[in-house]
Every structure is written in C-alpha cells, then in structure tokens.
Amino acid sequence: MTPTLQLFLILSAALFCIGLLAALSRRHAIFILIGIEMMLAAANINFIAFWRFAPQPAQPTGVMVAIFAIAIAAAEAAVGLAMVIAVYRHFRSTNVDQLDRLKG
Amino acid sequence: MSTVAFAAIAIFTLAAALAAATLPKLMHAALSFAVMFVGISGFFFLLGAEFVGLVQIFVYIGAVAVLIVFTILLTRDDVENVRSFQWGGAIVAIAVFAGLIWAIAKTKSLPLTPPQIEPVTVQRIGELLMTNYVWPLQCVGVLLTAALIGALILVMEEKS
Structure with missing residues (x-):
C-alpha cells in the first residue's frame, strides 16, 4: 500500500492554504514572508510528486525545477527581510496596517 | 513508500505549519516554521528526491530560518498586538482549499502507483x-x- 498522487496533491493544497492564511490574516510583515515561503514549499512538493508519478521520468525535470525554485525562494527571503528591516527603520514598526502613506 | 510514514510526516508537517501560521509569539512561529521544513524534506526523501530534501534542509533551516530569527531580534516590536488575527483571511484560505480539493477530486486520470525508477x-x-x-x-x-x-x-x- 503506497500513498497515491491524490494524497500528495491534497497535502500540498492544505499546506498552500495554511500559507495563504498566514499571509492574509496576520498583520506582521515577517508572518507574511513566512506564509509566502510556505506556499513556495507546497509548490515544490507538487513538482516532486508529479515528477515521481509521471510515466517515464527519464529526465529528472521536477528535481531540477525544485532546486531552482529553492534558490529563487532563498533570494526572495533575503530581499524581503531586508525590506522589513528598512521599513522598521523608517516607521519603528513592522505592522503592515501602519504603512499607509501611499493611501489616497 | 509506505502509507504509515506518509501519514506520520503529513500530520507532523501540517501541525508545524498551523503552529507557524497561528502562534501569537513571532519567535515561536519562526521556530515552528523551521520544524515544518524538516517535515517537507521528509516528503522529498519519501518521494526519492534525496538531494532536494538535503538542499531544502541546508537552505531553509540553515539560512532562511536563521535570517528570520535575526530579523525578529533586530525589529523587536514591544507593543504586543492582541487583535492581530483577521478572519477574512481564514475564509479566503478555506475557499481556496475547497476549490483545490474540488479540482483534485474531479481529475480522473491521476496515476495511483509510482513507476520503478533508478535513483537520481x-x-x-x-x-x-x-x-x-x-x-x-x-x-x-x-x-x-x-x-x-x-x-x-x-x-x-x-x-x-
């Protein structure tokens, strides 16, 4: 008895939605970054699962795409956290509700 | 691939992810975030992509989690925001989850068993x-x- 592709897809959908919940419902900038990282990891699980269950996985395409996605997610995290620090220096706060200077 | 291992890693990962999304203290959430990535690399090991699992552990637990902890320590907000959780996000997340589950259940021709492959x-x-x-x-x-x-x-x- 092995887990089917459906189980992996449902699991990564659940992980994606928990990340969406963290990104949408929290008002702290670092929580939003944590949610985005969670959604990227769920997408990586999908890449690997589709590669593993494909009929002829001669070329490990899913593995390569997942490696590049991890590298890009790391770059995104570095720039995002630098922006959090820059925003904190200006506003003395990381609450995204207080960053409303561009509001009309 | 055994179903028992899958269920154990799934419960572990989802519990850590929920903790990272809902814990009120930022530092606790960041640490559960690191624990969640241990579970996700467990899935990669289960699926036969050992290298991706190791890269995930190195990059996320070794670098991104430490970066997040540093940022939390550098931007310490002493004002604890009690009403920081908003229910609109929960409703949107549940709606998206229902849509994804509907799409997965409607798809007929998903393969059930993985083929035999040589390890990457x-x-x-x-x-x-x-x-x-x-x-x-x-x-x-x-x-x-x-x-x-x-x-x-x-x-x-x-x-x-």
Missing part, C-alpha cells in the same frame, strides 16, 4: 546542471548576486 544521483544532477540546465544555472547565479547587492543597498544606513 548527485552526479546525474551535476551533469544535467552543466549540460541541459546551464543557462538557468547562470541566470540563478546572476539573480542571487543581484539579490545580495539589493539586500545590502536596502539595509544600508542613509547619510542625511
């Missing part, structure tokens, strides 16, 4: 990175350099 060795990945994927590799190198310089410029002290 690090040597194979290295050869592919140097032949078929050399352009993406170079682009990722440029991207990482640009992100490094951009992050440095963002946090540089402004002279006024």
